[in-house]
Amino acid sequence: xxxxxxGVILFDVCIIQTERCVGKNPAPVTAxxxxxxxxxxxxxxxxxxxxxxxxxxxxxxxxxxxxVDVAVYSTEKQLQLVVEVKKNPNEKNVDSQNWATKIRRSxxxxxxxxxxxxxxxxxxxxxxxxxxxREPTNYETPPDYVIKAKDVLAKYKNQIPSTSGMEQYGFELxxxxxxxxxxxxxxxxxxxxxxxxxxxxxxxxxxxNGSVVMESPANAQCY
Amino acid sequence: MFISGRNKEGLSEREIQNCLWAWELLLGGxxxxxxxxxxxxxxxxxxxxSETKNVVYLGADVKPGYGIEANSRMSILACLAHELxxxxxxxxxxxxxxxxxxxxxxxxxxxxxxxFIPVLSPKDRENLIEDARDRLNQWLAHSEE
Numbered sequence: 001x002x003x004x005x006x007g008v009i010l011f012d013v014c015i016i017q018t019e020r021c022v023g024k025n026p027a028p029v030t031a032x033x034x035x036x037x038x039x040x041x042x043x044x045x046x047x048x049x050x051x052x053x054x055x056x057x058x059x060x061x062x063x064x065x066x067x068v069d070v071a072v073y074s075t076e077k078q079l080q081l082v083v084e085v086k087k088n089p090n091e092k093n094v095d096s097q098n099w100a101t102k103i104r105r106s107x108x109x110x111x112x113x114x115x116x117x118x119x120x121x122x123x124x125x126x127x128x129x130x131x132x133x134r135e136p137t138n139y140e141t142p143p144d145y146v147i148k149a150k151d152v153l154a155k156y157k158n159q160i161p162s163t164s165g166m167e168q169y170g171f172e173l174x175x176x177x178x179x180x181x182x183x184x185x186x187x188x189x190x191x192x193x194x195x196x197x198x199x200x201x202x203x204x205x206x207x208x209n210g211s212v213v214m215e216s217p218a219n220a221q222c223y
Numbered sequence: 224m225f226i227s228g229r230n231k232e233g234l235s236e237r238e239i240q241n242c243l244w245a246w247e248l249l250l251g252g253x254x255x256x257x258x259x260x261x262x263x264x265x266x267x268x269x270x271x272x273s274e275t276k277n278v279v280y281l282g283a284d285v286k287p288g289y290g291i292e293a294n295s296r297m298s299i300l301a302c303l304a305h306e307l308x309x310x311x312x313x314x315x316x317x318x319x320x321x322x323x324x325x326x327x328x329x330x331x332x333x334x335x336x337x338x339f340i341p342v343l344s345p346k347d348r349e350n351l352i353e354d355a356r357d358r359l360n361q362w363l364a365h366s367e368e
Contacts, residue, residue, distance in 0.1 A: 007300055007344030009244050022252035028244035030342045045251030048341050061348045062341040 003041075003057040005048075006031045016047035019169045023047070032057075068113060069122075069172045071216035072179055072207045080206045081118040083179070085172045088123045097142050100129040105139035118203050124171045125149055132201050145197040152194065153178055172214065179212045228290015229297075233264040233283050242281055245300050248342055249307050256310045258303075270302060272309035274319065279306045293353030301337070301347035305354075308337040324365035331355040331362070 008031045014023025023029045023044035031040050032048065034057075043051075049064040051057035070083035084107055088099050100121050107113040115137055121129040129143035156174040182204070189199050198204045234242070239260050246258040257278045262268040268282035285302050288295045297305070312333060313319065320326045331354075337343075338351035 005342055005344050007298060007342075007347050009241065009248055009300065011244060020252075028248040030248055045248055045342050049251070052341060059341050060345070061338065062343070063339040064341060 001057055002035050003051075003059050004033045004035075004038075005059060005062075006033065006040075010042055012042045014044040014047050015041050016043050016051065018047045018050045020046040020050055032059075065217055066113070067215050067217055069215065070176050070179060071213045072183065072210055073213070074206055074210045075208070077211075079114060079116050080210065081120060081179075081203065082113055082116050083120045083122060083175055084113070085122045085124060085168055085175060087168055088126075096123065096127060097129070097146065099123075100127075101140065101142050104129075104131065104143075108137070108139055117206060118201070122149065122171060122175055124168055128152070130197065130201060130203070132203075145201060147197055176212060176214045179207075183207050183210045183212060228292060228295030229284040229288040229302075230286035231267050231283055231288070233266045233268065234281070234285070235264070238286070239263050239281065242285055242299055242303065245303050246279075246307075249300070249303055249340065256307065270306055272306050272313070274313055277310065277313075279303070279310060292357055293350045294357065297350045297354065298344075298347055301343060301351055304337040304340045304343060304347070305334055305351065307340075308333045312336060324362045327358045327362040327365070331358040334358070 010029050010031060011026055012023070012029050013026055014021050014029050017024055021044055023042075027044060029042045029044045030048070031042050033039065034041055048057070048059075052059060052062065052064045053066070068082045069085045071079055072081040072083070074080050084103075086103055088096055090096070090099055100123060104119060104121055108115065113119075115133060117133055119131045119133060121131075121143070123129065126149055128145075128147040128149055130145040130147065131141065132144050153174055156177050182198075187195060187198075187204070189196055195204075242263070243258060243260065250256065258281055259278050260281045263281040263283065263285070266283060268280075268284070270280060270282040270285045272279050285299050287297055287299075287302075290296075309319070317329075317332075319329050334351045334355040338348045338355070343351070
């Protein structure tokens with residue numbers, strides 16, 4: 001949807017109120033006009049940018065800094081893994097790998113996601129799709145591994161915020177907790193057969209003892 | 224900000240408060256760069272980014288004036304967006320030239336940088352882009368001399 005900022009500054013409550021909102025109580029916000037009908041929406045800057053990032057609003061001439069949901073770095077502070085959390089709007093198991101492949105392609109081609117050795121797409125709340133990136137990069141390649149999310153994330157599920165509309169953000173928090181524990185824990189296949197994919201792909205070795213950052217700038221190459 | 228045609232009259236308390244809101248809107252909750260208002264009520268005071276203090280000083284020229292060029296027409300929000308962009312570019316490691324003519328290129332780049340800020344109106348964006356063009360024209364004219 002095309003949106004036109006008015007450039008007017010108001011001291012008011014932000015109507016959008018994403019989880020990054022700074023206008024849940026009266027604060028400086030701006031009025032934008034949505035189309036059709038030029039409806040006025042008072043919005044703070046973080047929420048305005050979230051709407052643009054989500055592709056729901058389009059403002060001609062504007063740019064926002066792209067972020068990745070979770071970034072994982074090696075001990076040498078090299079970016080190894082980018083995780084994006086999305087919700088598949090289709091029915092469960094209906095061509096979900098195809099959906100995941102399209103999402104990955106779109107993120108790389110249009111959203112400026114950095115081309116890291118590994119890319120993980122978390123499909124809230126059912127699957128994790130892992131790609132081991134190869135040169136030359138082929139964005140049409142299906143995921144190398146499809147993992148049932150409950151196999152690795154079950155113990156974190158009580159961390160999902162109960163607030164409606166926070167499911168995706170809650171899943172980001174879970175992934176963040178899981179990866180933080182993973183990089184600092186010594187694990188073996190024999191004790192964790194459900195994590196075989198983690199060893200086979202080389203991901204565990206790549207991020208072992210590394211660091212995990214939530215909502216990292218997409219252009220960050222080291223941390 | 225090179226202020227030939229911008230306002231020169233000191234700001235009132237209400238105008239300063241409006242500028243603080245505009246600044247808060249632009250920062251979007253980050254609060255990493257302070258807007259210093261102590262000079263704003265003085266005539267001829269200048270809005271500027273201080274690299275050494277990492278703050279932006281609010282001046283009388285934050286308001287548009289009667290000049291005809293894009294720089295004179297720029298709104299308070301666009302002017303502050305320009306100064307915020309100076310601070311952001313400095314944080315990114317861009318070294319600012321301080322002498323003519325190259326300072327004009329830095330100013331042009333800064334205005335272009337600012338023009339992408341989402342909260343700006345189409346007119347603000349256009350004025351910032353025009354301001355960049357004017358400064359590049361000045362640079363070209365200077366280099367031909």
